[in-house]
Amino acid sequence: MRFLHTADWHLGKQLHGYSLVEEQEDAFNQIEQLALQHHVDAVVVAGDIYDRGIASEKSVQLGNQMFARLNRDDHLPLLVVSGNHDSAPRLATGAPWYADQGFVLRTTLDDCLTPVTLGDTQFFLLPFFGLQAARNFLGQPVKTMDEAVGQLIARMRGNFDSTKHHVLVAHFFASGSLRTESETPLEVGGLGPVSLPQLECFDYVALGHLHTHTALRHPKIKYSGTPVKFSVGEARDQKGCWLVDTTAGTREFLPLTPLHDVVVLRDKFAALVGPDHPHLDPETFVAVQLTDKGIIPDAMNQLRQFYPRVIEMTRVNGVTPAPRKIKEVQRTAPLDVLTAYYEDVAGEPLSSVQQEIAAAVLGKVEAMHDAP
């Protein structure tokens, strides 16, 4: 059988204050079209449907519509687990009725050992869970996520039908994966990484949690990544979803085209606002990395004339002033404050001539201050 593997929709997510609803709807439309074009037998969503446990009404409407489109309009079976960003009880609303239509939504460990069989494949659905939930379910004092997943998989294997292929759908941090800056780290209090060897009994592991599909380079243990770029660090990331064929034993990454891209512009200020500046769709999310050393008055406002959605401006040659503590500044001699400030802004120290002038001016100021 053939399925599409997506995850981490994070409906309601914002990018530096910008709503991503349009981008998320567009990416969803592409996923739906890919599912239909490739005649998949199911769509798998490996957690983090919503960005927050208490999703906004708008986000809930969006999520409800997406699931209804795939399952009710397109008649596609759906296999969905909750992620660490979802409220499991809220997401679970409707689940018993969904199952009547082949939309299997799992938010607790209760049924994780019982596979959902579609065609020649058994799917084991493992939602995000905490260690206490694992201890209650297993009746074992497991101490790490790795141990918990290991014990769960050992029990799943007892239900393996050897004539079928086996797929695990899960939401956790797999050992050796690389992060992006838009994820919420999980590895606190024993929720550490899950080691890969114990996952290799599956023909495919459809993971959610990490936001780029290249986070883990393993032939059959895959993150799908998010359908939309959620951070500047993902600017060069190719978003998409996996097309998995369990019968043929193939997996292909199908790219999605961003509606409004996230782009990094790294150049001198003059080049970015001059006649030959990059001509971008005005709705592009732009991170500007200025290579200049000097002070540029009102830089952000000027950049916004050319790139209305500047989401970040950094000075890559070290001129961004570092925040200083007031008390520290108060204890520092005026000339040292000036010297440090100049270095912060200009990226180089005062020359000896500049130092002389600065010392002379500060001397006069102090003399005025000391006068009665």
Added chain:
Amino acid sequence: MRFLHTADWHLGKQLHGYSLVEEQEDAFNQIEQLALQHHVDAVVVAGDIYDRGIASEKSVQLGNQMFARLNRDDHLPLLVVSGNHDSAPRLATGAPWYADQGFVLRTTLDDCLTPVTLGDTQFFLLPFFGLQAARNFLGQPVKTMDEAVGQLIARMRGNFDSTKHHVLVAHFFASGSLRTESETPLEVGGLGPVSLPQLECFDYVALGHLHTHTALRHPKIKYSGTPVKFSVGEARDQKGCWLVDTTAGTREFLPLTPLHDVVVLRDKFAALVGPDHPHLDPETFVAVQLTDKGIIPDAMNQLRQFYPRVIEMTRVNGVTPAPRKIKEVQRTAPLDVLTAYYEDVAGEPLSSVQQEIAAAVLGKVEAMHDAP
């Protein structure tokens, strides 16, 4: 056909800080049993399923379980509309799938003109709505709730099948109804009362919003009231739900028994804590109305020894001190402050002897204060 009419479950509601989850579960169990015993063909819930738009995870679990019990376990058709306390988009989650199983959940005006036919009866489901939603739906500049409902009913009548009975399920304030203290008033900005004559074209109107079934005394326009007492003002209220038989044209109020009652004890303090004090289930919610005039030190703590769930203590003979403004008190002569305070607490003025003593003491205090 025969149905049960309930409303205003307000899952998540608290009574003076006490969770009512147990009471709500117990009342639900009774409603379910009544539905089964009376072999009803449907259960109608006329809005305010949840107490808050953002219901707690626990409340959402409870609501999901209740609907699953009635619809999936008991195979009862459900007709549900959203109330002013519900978040319509959140409550709507799952609705398209519910409908496959005869659980019709309506949260917008979209389908309000299209009846749901069960046996010999057409049900029109009208969720709570704001005037702007009505204007958008009707394409008319309606100014009041009465006008909006009138226009909606006029259109519903166009879909009346004259061989059927007609029931309206709605959530609004019907003209001439009496309030209890646990409702959130709706009548602001044109959301005024809906007049009764225009509702009389229905064989039965199943209303939600007001919390007692006696709020409106009309033979066929009924509030069900809440299944649980939500305020001290409802202490003597009989909670229950309506059993409606459209074929026979009958309606019968079926009482529910409170798991833990709300009781008002009005007596002298000594009687309430003396050897012959009322012996109540310790989980009873008790509102104490003291008839004493004198000050009773530590009254609340003493009462809690006998009634662990005292939710309110009032002094019915006027001894509760009225709040005074600081500025007002500062402008008042000390003797007048004392006199007023004594009256507040004791419920009677200072006697002439008391006045003399008070004046003498205050005179000494003032003399001390004026001394250098």
